[in-house]
Amino acid sequence: MHLRPQKNKGLLTIEKILKSLPHRYPFLLVDRVLKLEKGKCITAFKNVSYNEHFFQGHFPHLKVMPGVLVVEALAQAGGILLYHSVPNPETVLVFLTTINNAKFRKPIVPGDQLKLEVEILKLKSKYSYISGKAFVDGELVAEAEIMASFTNLEELNERE
Numbered sequence: 001m002h003l004r005p006q007k008n009k010g011l012l013t014i015e016k017i018l019k020s021l022p023h024r025y026p027f028l029l030v031d032r033v034l035k036l037e038k039g040k041c042i043t044a045f046k047n048v049s050y051n052e053h054f055f056q057g058h059f060p061h062l063k064v065m066p067g068v069l070v071v072e073a074l075a076q077a078g079g080i081l082l083y084h085s086v087p088n089p090e091t092v093l094v095f096l097t098t099i100n101n102a103k104f105r106k107p108i109v110p111g112d113q114l115k116l117e118v119e120i121l122k123l124k125s126k127y128s129y130i131s132g133k134a135f136v137d138g139e140l141v142a143e144a145e146i147m148a149s150f151t152n153l154e155e156l157n158e159r160e
Helices: 014-020 067-083 153-159
Strands: 032-037 041-047 092-104 113-123 127-136 139-152
Touching: 014 032, 014 067, 032 067, 041 067, 067 092, 067 113, 067 127, 067 139, 092 153, 139 153
Parallel strands: none
Antiparallel strands: 032 041, 041 113, 092 139, 113 127, 127 139
């Protein structure tokens, strides 16, 4: 049997996502990007598996994805969007700086597919405001507004 990549399964595959984010296993929380409009919005997915490392210690008898990781997944989707929306993205690192109005409406459990919808509210040279919503089966399960700052990689490396 010969396996071939499937066409039209997503705008950004995991390989391209890895080029957009510094995160790696076990902290990479975006599996696929379906839609990306530079400077505007992104739609991405996180498949929630029973084998996720965080289920071992977070309510071990009732598998529930931690809310903070749902916000992190939204932030990572936003990071991908920002990476593709700023000039010279390879020269900056995006840091989450503020979380506002976070709401968690329903638990996320193994087998769920998180649909992450993030839009840019404000984009400046040093920071950005984004709004993110997470859905499972079309139902809103979490949302947050996030501020991120851009740090020049050269300046960051000089500190070391």
